[in-house]
Amino acid sequence: METTAEATGTDTDVCVAPPEGELRRPDGRDNYTISEVVAFTGLSAHTLRWYERIGLMPHIDRSHTGQRRYNNGDLDWLGLVGKLRLTGMPVADMVRYAEMVRAGDHTYRERFELLEATRRDVRERIAELQDTLAVLDRKIAFYGDAGRALASERA
Amino acid sequence: METTAEATGTDTDVCVAPPEGELRRPDGRDNYTISEVVAFTGLSAHTLRWYERIGLMPHIDRSHTGQRRYNNGDLDWLGLVGKLRLTGMPVADMVRYAEMVRAGDHTYRERFELLEATRRDVRERIAELQDTLAVLDRKIAFYGDAGRALASERA
DNA sequence: GGCTTGCCTGGAGCGCACTCCAAGGTTTTA
DNA sequence: TAAAACCTTGGAGTGCGCTCCAGGCAAGCC
Known part of the structure; x- marks a missing residue:
């Protein structure tokens, strides 16, 4: 059961x-x-x-x-x-x-450990993505500036 | 240039x-x-x-x-x-x-847009992962409890 | 000179996670 | 009751991102 x-x-x-x-x-x-x-x-x-x-x-x-x-x-x-x-x-x-x-029940410990390992992975992945987000933010800011600069050159 | x-x-x-x-x-x-x-x-x-x-x-x-x-x-x-x-x-x-x-330079706008779309995706993916993290936390808590319950049963 | 190490190329092969196919049985709709 | 829609199976095919192979060139070392 x-x-x-x-x-x-x-x-x-x-x-x-x-x-x-x-x-x-x-x-x-x-x-x-x-x-x-x-x-x-x-x-x-x-x-x-x-x-x-x-x-x-x-x-x-x-x-x-x-x-x-x-x-x-x-x-x-x-x-x-x-x-x-x-x-x-x-x-x-x-x-x-x-x-x-x-x-069955005797695999509880193992399942627990697999889930914990997965949680660690997920946390790491989130950190990586936040890092990437920072890179994108900087790049996007750069493109924004460059776009404005180009526009004013043309003006 | x-x-x-x-x-x-x-x-x-x-x-x-x-x-x-x-x-x-x-x-x-x-x-x-x-x-x-x-x-x-x-x-x-x-x-x-x-x-x-x-x-x-x-x-x-x-x-x-x-x-x-x-x-x-x-x-x-x-x-x-x-x-x-x-x-x-x-x-x-x-x-x-x-x-x-x-x-060259005339693709600035397009690149900018691609980067912004990517940033949106990344934000979404982070949100998904945080959601998943919550699920894992609950599951892990459950396994922790069950593990303790099993251990005390055996005791 | 011969050996090892590092690099070159085009093209074939691989592992993953599906995705689809062919041929047939079932259920629903008109 | 007949057509359309949905379900079944085993097995083959697909797309992606590498990954490896064969055969060969170039440089450094004993």
């Missing part, structure tokens, strides 16, 4: 923030076709199937004819995957994480 | 911050072999040649036997390229920018 929000996705939201970009997920449902998930996540159906093939997804329910039926927990998981993707984390690492989740 | 820091790379540093990571560039020199540039930038020689082939670099001087001789302006440019690379800007866009620089 699974005991974590990770596994069930139905606990109070300790897991992943509700989506913000794509399409708001309706409350009171727990069963979505692949095209609905496409609408919610912005991922393609191809990508969703591919995620499943490579082991990035938990087991996805099927209808009696074999079509995928995603639940809210699956959507939560895809939300996390989406966030991690933004950090540039390789898909292979996410698969490792997914495997740990499937493996 | 070129009139910009972009083109000469020798003006006071309106262009790119001095490097920080790899290897400090010695002052008083203006002539480097490809392997020195490798040491300064962390890029591979392959990549440096490839950048040149695709039009991402300005004209690079050659020794009398045809070997590349990079100058400080080239290194400044590579510094900017490195920063832009961190933002996820496609190499093709950087090539467009490089082409504008080579095309």
